Amino acid sequence: MPELPEVETVKRSLSGKLIGKEIRDLEIYFSGNIRRPDPLLMGEMIRGKKFLGIDRRGKYLIFTLSEDLALVVHLRMTGQLLYVDAAFPKDKHTHLVFSLSDGMELRYADLRKFGTFDLIPLSELPQLKGLAQLGVEPLSGDFTVQWLDQMLQNKNRSIKNVLLDQTIIAGIGNIYADEILYEGGIHPETIACNLTEDQVRQLWQATVKLLNLGIEHRGTSIRNYVDGDGRQGGFQELLKVYGRRGEPCVRCGSPIGKTKVQGRGTYYCPNCQPKV
Structure with missing residues (x-):
């Protein structure tokens, strides 16, 4: 399972590429990774939203989107988030594809299918199960x-x-x-x-x-x-x-x-x- 250094590295590798980009479409090939909302609603809710920021909390990635939304991702055992050209062949374990305004795609691949996605209002972040229960960040000033x-x-x-x-x-x-x-x-x-x-x-x-x-x-x-x-x-x-x-x-x-x-x-x- 990706741990803090791996998730932090993913965050840093995606930050400069995604911020300011608009999500034009979402293709769902496997809906089991989506916890909230209902997969049928997720595409409708996320289309047209822009990436405004990316943060990490523990092993979670938190994508701040326009219109006060947050996309919270946990990679679990084998999840991968990849920024690739739309023409690049899809891996057979690709479950979600976010089409972006620059012609690129953010793809989620997951061999074990354990990863999770939650698209929620920003105001609900403090109450999100799993995220809300996390302890101190070991690279923060609170960890003394x-x-x-x-x-x-x-x-x-x-x-x-x-x-x-x-x-x-x-x-x-x-x-x-x-x-x-x-x-x-x-x-x-x-x-x-x-x-x-x-x-x-x-x-x-x-x-x-x-x-x-x-x-x-x-x-x-x-x-x-x-x-x-x-x-x-x-x-x-x-x-x-x-x-x-x-x-x-x-x-x-x-x-x-x-x-x-x-x-x-x-x-x-x-x-x-x-x-x-």
Whole structure:
């Protein structure tokens, strides 16, 4: 699933191309991705609207449209938003095509068909299910070491589970959680409230560092993630634990281990991230 760095990269790759463009038409090849409104109404509502802005909240993309509308998109497991020439052949998994005033198209392709689209009044954004429940943005000024320390004090569950909880910290998924914990030298099964003051600071620093590094390298392309131009990211070349079971740790040479934390496959170094 695209995580914060991937969604941020998609946002940045589309922003300069879409803002100011008018949506001339919408073709729907699979309506199951549309949550609101009824798919039969969506085309009618969105035709003639202009893109005014693009924002990201957690793993959501929020397109601000004219006439006080917002198009909220979650890519889920395999969703792709691609800005392409109208003459370019459509992928067989293309479900939605937004025809634009510059002769280009914004296409949504999704192998697994789990992505979601909500076209709603801007005034309803704060109440949109999923979006409304999101926690703090880890690259915002609200994400401080003091906030993190206070938040963890009453969390009697694994730190990996806390990092994945979107109602606490928005945007971190399985890949970056594993990389963050490795960077911080923290075992993924460590109970969150048992972290020392030094570990909390290390966790905070690792979170900010790894997410920014992921954005700098335009995200992680392990399966089918691409940005709005169809380009893969490069952060997969820098992964130190995720997907590297049995390979030597880049720090100590110990074999990378894999376990399950709350049902999620989890990679770590048993030596660099000792279980206390």
